[in-house]
Amino acid sequence: GLTEFTSNWDRYIHALYWCVTTLATVGYGDIVPENNAERLYAIGVMLIGVGVYGFVIGNIAGILAKIDPARARYAEQLERIDTFLKYKRVPASLQRRIHEYYEYLWENRRGHNEGAILTDLPPRLRTEIALFLKRDLIDNVPLFQGTGEAFLREVALKMEPVVFAPGDYVLRAGAKGQDMYFISRGIVEVVSATGQQVITTLEDGDYFGEIALVLNQPRTADIRARTYCDLYRLDRATFERILSHHPRIAAQIEAIAHERYEDEMEK
Numbered sequence: 001g002l003t004e005f006t007s008n009w010d011r012y013i014h015a016l017y018w019c020v021t022t023l024a025t026v027g028y029g030d031i032v033p034e035n036n037a038e039r040l041y042a043i044g045v046m047l048i049g050v051g052v053y054g055f056v057i058g059n060i061a062g063i064l065a066k067i068d069p070a071r072a073r074y075a076e077q078l079e080r081i082d083t084f085l086k087y088k089r090v091p092a093s094l095q096r097r098i099h100e101y102y103e104y105l106w107e108n109r110r111g112h113n114e115g116a117i118l119t120d121l122p123p124r125l126r127t128e129i130a131l132f133l134k135r136d137l138i139d140n141v142p143l144f145q146g147t148g149e150a151f152l153r154e155v156a157l158k159m160e161p162v163v164f165a166p167g168d169y170v171l172r173a174g175a176k177g178q179d180m181y182f183i184s185r186g187i188v189e190v191v192s193a194t195g196q197q198v199i200t201t202l203e204d205g206d207y208f209g210e211i212a213l214v215l216n217q218p219r220t221a222d223i224r225a226r227t228y229c230d231l232y233r234l235d236r237a238t239f240e241r242i243l244s245h246h247p248r249i250a251a252q253i254e255a256i257a258h259e260r261y262e263d264e265m266e267k
Helices: 008-023 036-067 069-087 092-109 114-119 123-139 149-158 210-215 236-244 247-266
Strands: 160-164 169-171 179-185 188-191 198-202 222-225 229-235
Touching: 008 036, 069 092, 092 160, 114 123, 114 160, 123 149, 123 179, 149 236, 169 179, 179 210, 210 236, 210 247, 229 236, 236 247
Parallel strands: none
Antiparallel strands: 160 229, 169 222, 179 229, 188 198, 188 222
16 A cells, blocks of 8 residues: 555655565565555566566676686586596595696696697697797707798697696606607706706706707606696607708708717716
């Protein structure tokens, strides 16, 4: 009943208040229907209110999920991994290491896979972004000095991003050289063959394995990750294919590699 209100404005505010409390499913009970017609009307309003409420909440949830799709994908992936690890009864210590690895990927890459992103680009753009990301690393390598833009583009395009966890061995002493590595982020230790002595450390922008890559010589020391490391790897087979496209540069690089190798042996 709205009989106690004398102005239309009062009746309007009173009716609006009742509709809002009913649609919001709050229903304080201070205004109630007094006959069957009002009760049926209230039922209809409440049914509409439930639908509108669900629609609004669903859209808000969707908007929030779209604000950070990378985090949503990361959480979904982590949930699948957790389910798998528990199903296979993987030891808790190993589960913790796997979680730490994915946390590192999220904190530093926001879950993005560099290789997958570059693959989706057209060839020209893929080459340009690869050279932009890796140019500073390549320019630090004496073997590649003066080789020309075309050669550097091919090398940059074929460098594969890899991640190593603390304590992982990147290279082992005595093994034939098959890969060269460029350090994008992290610290690695050059360890004696016995594993007892750290000879030196290499950090962001450094590289290792270039002589073995060209001359196929065995490794003389272990290389171990001290921290989580983002590296770029260039494997021997790929490098030889690149050199086959540039025979003049191949001869130049081999000569420099021999000279550097002889200098190291004299030391």
